[in-house]
Amino acid sequence: MITSCAPSKEFLLKRSSSIGIENGYIRVLIKKMDSRVMLFSKSRMKITEIDNREIKYNCKGRKIYFYPEKLKKSILIESWGSPICVDGKYYRGAIKLYNVLGKIYVINVVSMSEYLYSVVPSEISSSWDIEAIKAQAVAARTYAFYHFMKRRSMYDLDATINFQAYKGISVESGITKRAVDETCGKIVIFNNKPILAFFHSTCGGKTSDDKYVWNGDDKIYLCEVGCDYCKDSPHYQWKDKITLYEIRQLLKKRYGAVGIISDIVFRKKSGRICSVIIRHKNGNVRMTGNDFRLLFSQQRVKSLFFSATKVRDGLILHGHGWGHGVGMCQWGAKGMAEKGAGYKVILKHYYRGTRIIDTLRTRYARR
Numbered sequence: 223m224i225t226s227c228a229p230s231k232e233f234l235l236k237r238s239s240s241i242g243i244e245n246g247y248i249r250v251l252i253k254k255m256d257s258r259v260m261l262f263s264k265s266r267m268k269i270t271e272i273d274n275r276e277i278k279y280n281c282k283g284r285k286i287y288f289y290p291e292k293l294k295k296s297i298l299i300e301s302w303g304s305p306i307c308v309d310g311k312y313y314r315g316a317i318k319l320y321n322v323l324g325k326i327y328v329i330n331v332v333s334m335s336e337y338l339y340s341v342v343p344s345e346i347s348s349s350w351d352i353e354a355i356k357a358q359a360v361a362a363r364t365y366a367f368y369h370f371m372k373r374r375s376m377y378d379l380d381a382t383i384n385f386q387a388y389k390g391i392s393v394e395s396g397i398t399k400r401a402v403d404e405t406c407g408k409i410v411i412f413n414n415k416p417i418l419a420f421f422h423s424t425c426g427g428k429t430s431d432d433k434y435v436w437n438g439d440d441k442i443y444l445c446e447v448g449c450d451y452c453k454d455s456p457h458y459q460w461k462d463k464i465t466l467y468e469i470r471q472l473l474k475k476r477y478g479a480v481g482i483i484s485d486i487v488f489r490k491k492s493g494r495i496c497s498v499i500i501r502h503k504n505g506n507v508r509m510t511g512n513d514f515r516l517l518f519s520q521q522r523v524k525s526l527f528f529s530a531t532k533v534r535d536g537l538i539l540h541g542h543g544w545g546h547g548v549g550m551c552q553w554g555a556k557g558m559a560e561k562g563a564g565y566k567v568i569l570k571h572y573y574r575g576t577r578i579i580d581t582l583r584t585r586y587a588r589r
Contacts, residue, residue, distance in 0.1 A: 247315070248337050248370055250388055251380040252308065253328035259288045260310075261317060265303035272296040272318070293321045298331075305391055312391045314339075320376065329377050330388075338362055338402045339394045344387035345421070346552055348395040354555040355401040356565035360578065361550050362386055363402075364409040364419040367581075371416065405565065407582035410573055412443045417573055420444060420549030424455040426527045426542025429572065434491040435512050435526065435546050443573045444548050446492055451557025457544035458553075460524050465536035469500070472517045479504050486530075486537065494526040494547065512546060520544075549573065 253259065261267075262285045269279035269286070273295060279286065286299075297319050305312040308328055315332030338359055346358040365386060369379045379385035410417050418441060420432070432444035452458060466483045473480040481503025488511075489497045495511035511526045528541030543551075550572040558568045566578055 246334055246370065247331050248334055248366055248379075249318070249377040250330045250332065250337065251327060251377040252313070252330050252388070252390075253326070254322075255326045255328065256290060256324060258290075259308065259319070259326050259328060261286050261288070261299055262307040263301035263304045265301050267299060267301045267306070270298045270300070272298050288319060288326060290321060290324050290326050293319060293326060296320045311389075314391060327376065330381075334363065334366065335402055335406065337366065337388065339399050340390055341366070341386050341388050342398040342402060343393045343395050344389045346398075348397050350556050351559035352397065352401060353559035353563065353565045353568065354552075355398055356405050357550065357555045357559070357568040358421070358552065359398070359401045359405045360408045360410060360565060360569055361419040361421050363405070364411075364416050365421075367409050368416045368418050407580050408578055409581055410569055410576045410578055412441075412573070412576045417441070417443055417576060419573065420546070421552055421572075422543075422545025422547055422549065423551075424452050424457040424525075424543045424545065424553045425449045425547050425551035426452070426458055426525060426544075428493070429549065429551055430494050430526065430547035431492065432548045434494055434496045435510075435548055437510065443576050445574055447572055447574065449551050449554040449572075451555075451561070452543075452551050452553035454557065455544070455553035457524055458542060460539075460541045460544075462522055462524075462539050462541075463533075463536060464518070464522065464539065468536070469517070470502070473500065473502075473507060476517075477507060480507065481505075488530055495528065496526070515546075 263282070266282045267279070267286070268277060270277050278297070299306060299317040299319070305314050306317050308317060313330045313332065314336040315330055318329040318331060320327040320329070341362045342355060342359050345362060346355060348355070366379065369385065372378070381388040410419055428449055429447045431446045433440040469486070470480055470483055483500060483502045485501040487499040488495050495514065498509050498511060498514040500507040515523045515526055523539065525541050525543040525545060525547055527543050527547060528539045531538040531540070550569070554572070555568045558571065569578060570576060
């Protein structure tokens with residue numbers, strides 16, 4: 223069984239400049255590799271076996287290569303004075319390596335603030351109004367803290383848009399770091415628990431109730447909200463054509479024997495596609511609207527807020543917005559900020575019935 227441990231006491235003492243959640247270390251899966259992984263630091267780098275704390279390397283200035291077939295034990299890599307380079311990309315904090323069924327799992331152990339220094343500019347433009355960026359910082363912190371509380375055995379979230387984008391040091395900027403620092407410790411809660419703070423690019427005029435997008439718990443604070451603030455988004459309106467052949471090929475990859483398509487039925491709730499029935503020669507495929515959207519690239523079916531017109535070889539889609547439509551509309555946050563709204567007003571608009579608390583003043587522990 224694979225277990226996890228915290229970085230060394232020396233590492234924690236070196237980096238413990240704050241309290242509360244900002245002193246919590248979040249574990250981010252940045253890579254799964256079935257080939258070699260290269261690590262490097264310009265400063266001293268120490269490699270320790272996690273299980274027995276045996277130091278295997280303690281030096282500086284060398285590139286270290288790890289191969290799946292040679293990595294028998296889980297290890298911790300730490301550096302002092304410089305970030306750690308992983309295959310050409312630099313990260314703050316420490317790195318853990320695990321061998322999981324022949325793949326190297328590369329996990330970045332980093333403080334919450336340092337994690338957000340990269341997430342915020344990865345998710346929102348650094349050129350936007352500071353209040354919109356602060357709203358993004360608090361939403362991203364809340365989202366990370368929600369997953370931090372889940373107690374996953376190896377990592378808390380990954381670095382992709384499956385959770386929220388995390389690209390290392392290269393994307394950091396002064397304005398986004400300022401937004402993170404000036405909202406330090408702030409999270410959004412509902413019923414005294416951190417919310418699942420979903421966000422998306424553009425809602426197209428109104429956000430979506432989460433129950434119409436995903437199966438599962440209906441979260442009261444993720445309800446439909448009117449939004450008159452995202453009209454400047456380049457994705458506010460869009461148009462695309464998808465062919466029946468294209469749909470069939472995508473379905474065959476997922477479901478196998480899909481015959482020639484005879485009909486597609488879209489069912490809507492509050493203007494958004496919530497379910498899809500695709501009738502074909504060999505039967506029917508039933509799927510959620512969001513699963514249908516995710517069949518295509520992000521640039522194609524941009525949202526579930528669309529109407530479809532049938533043509534001879536496919537469908538013409540006329541849509542609004544980009545993304546799943548749940549939670550905070552980022553372009554809406556931009557528009558609200560430009561009209562003078564502060565980040566707290568923005569967050570409370572999109573996450574209804576919530577409160578914003580300062581975890582630096584609240585004893586908030588992982589449960």
